[in-house]
Amino acid sequence: MSAAKKSQRVEIGLHAAIVAVIDELPHVLVVRRPSQENGQEKGEACAAVYGLPFGPFDPALHRTLEIGLRGWVEDQTSLSLGYVEQLYTFGDKDRFEANSAEGERAVSVGYLALTRAEDKPPSTDNMWQNWYFHFPWEDWREGDPELIAEVIRPKLETWIQESETPEQEARRNDRARLCFGGEDLAWDEEKVLERYELLYEAGLVEEAIRDQRMQAAAMGTSFPEPPETSPEEKLGEPMQFDHRRILATAIGRLRGKLKYRPVVFELMPPSFTLLELQKAVEAVSGVNLHKQNFRRLVESGGLVEPTGKQSSRSGGRPAALFEFRRDVLKERPAPGVRVHGRG
């Protein structure tokens, strides 16, 4: 108590998952950074890893956390952020400090930011990346991903079997079922974080192995080097520190928000066809939608209004162009695009 009262100051990092929809695919802004974590003592070539952009919070310069975030993002990327939402504040020692220099304990505040896609990459250091590159199992637009049936379920099954008590086995089994569905339980596209954390705890994701190795090194114990995983068996491209966890939080939150807030429009150009809008929602939520019902919902829900113009598209009848109808916000308490699977 008395010791805890001493003011212990820490550094605050602001991390952003900056999202845009490009070519009907969900993208996130990533940075390729030289990997300091891996392979140093092993003398490997200094490989690069992907990470989310981040910057420090300087209380002397910025009045609020969000202003601080917008500050360095606009400096570094020349993007203009629309919707910005705070996700979560992580202070974890294990996943963060294990990868930092000694004594560099930091707390990180994760943000979700939406922006309209521009043609060119925002800067030389940054690039837009299809987020399913990091979360291949989250894309159900072509039906249930083979990866789940072929790799994830079998490996989870092994992990469940490895339990030390029957209770643990039951818990693990329930959790896997809840996360990935099965039998009579449907896929819930919002549980992105829960799934990632499950895979992490089951040691199936590269960050888990990396962190275990780091922890073992810190404690001076040896760590049994796991067998090389083939690229097909690698569950998505890993990221620096706990950035993939932050991204998982962002995706899950955005998928949820879509349903009761008109946030898709932050990702769309000023005018669009209904199919373009549908494709954007599908890209983010990772599932296909029923065309006719989507249109009805969106139109009769007052979310959009026709501009009167037509889109000059290839292949097919020209579609009417719509724009976001700002007034919904004044009318309905929770206007959003309800997502019901099936296409």
Add this chain to the structure above:
Amino acid sequence: MSAAKKSQRVEIGLHAAIVAVIDELPHVLVVRRPSQENGQEKGEACAAVYGLPFGPFDPALHRTLEIGLRGWVEDQTSLSLGYVEQLYTFGDKDRFEANSAEGERAVSVGYLALTRAEDKPPSTDNMWQNWYFHFPWEDWREGDPELIAEVIRPKLETWIQESETPEQEARRNDRARLCFGGEDLAWDEEKVLERYELLYEAGLVEEAIRDQRMQAAAMGTSFPEPPETSPEEKLGEPMQFDHRRILATAIGRLRGKLKYRPVVFELMPPSFTLLELQKAVEAVSGVNLHKQNFRRLVESGGLVEPTGKQSSRSGGRPAALFEFRRDVLKERPAPGVRVHGRG
């Protein structure tokens, strides 16, 4: 950029809105603290203000933020926390630093924690307080509060009229309507934070006046002392720093969560009657529910199961006792108690 890269460390405060339902009323744990903010230069008697309990985060002692929170809460209050959820991280300069000693910039992480009510107050410093003492306009169980019609709407009307441009007036009007309902727009019990922030910005809440005074003092300008507000016109009991904002966030979040997560049960004793459960939901959400439909929803939804025992209650037929059915979590993706007004 270069200056911002210098690591600026800050102190982290963990704030908790610890909630319990006692006698069918929603309570929050508060601390009476001597008010250093008000009346110092005015030589007033050092009045006390209510505040939320908080403690510092010591990264050397605790592995995660939540562990740190649980640590000092259990030290200080001897309560055992059940469900704990992170709410938001505030780094605001204006609302926080204005009230702190110079240079004491801190970032605070707000938490919502649920616990079962015990008979006695958790310690001498702390007390359970009906949260509607701080938010009288949030209690609609006796119909729409007079306070809204008598005080809030007229004062908001004045604030709207005081706008400097027609656009601002329209925005203010829309916002007030969205927050407090009206005409064809129903009351939305989840918008607790939005309402508090509106009242703050309209200068109707004591914290707003306090902060303006502080800011004026800091800049050396004079601040026009507002007319004394009568206790009837005071909009709820104010709190220290931005604690009422944190509490507003907590209430709103809990009201929302009720609907898709079985969190009410964290506030209930192990077994309860359906009416007791309903009263708890009503207490938290601030609206009355339709009895028959509530029962059907809860029973047929598989949220509870009968214990087979009866409650020995005063007045009326004895009711069957139920308990939370843990297995719902394995069956339904989003089990909760949907709330639809009316009683």
Add this chain to the structure above:
DNA sequence: TCAAAAGTGTTATCCTTACACCCATGT
């Protein structure tokens, strides 16, 4: 016997979901 609360049954309505079908344009 009455008040208070527990319970049961039924119906109208709306929303969701699915299916069937026609329309306009480019190749």
Add this chain to the structure above:
DNA sequence: ACATGGGTGTAAGGATAACACTTTTGA
């Protein structure tokens, strides 16, 4: 002509919200 996407109508099913009514206890 046909492929592609745009656009309309409607009917089945389920969930919700409202209503009326019976039952069991304590005072």
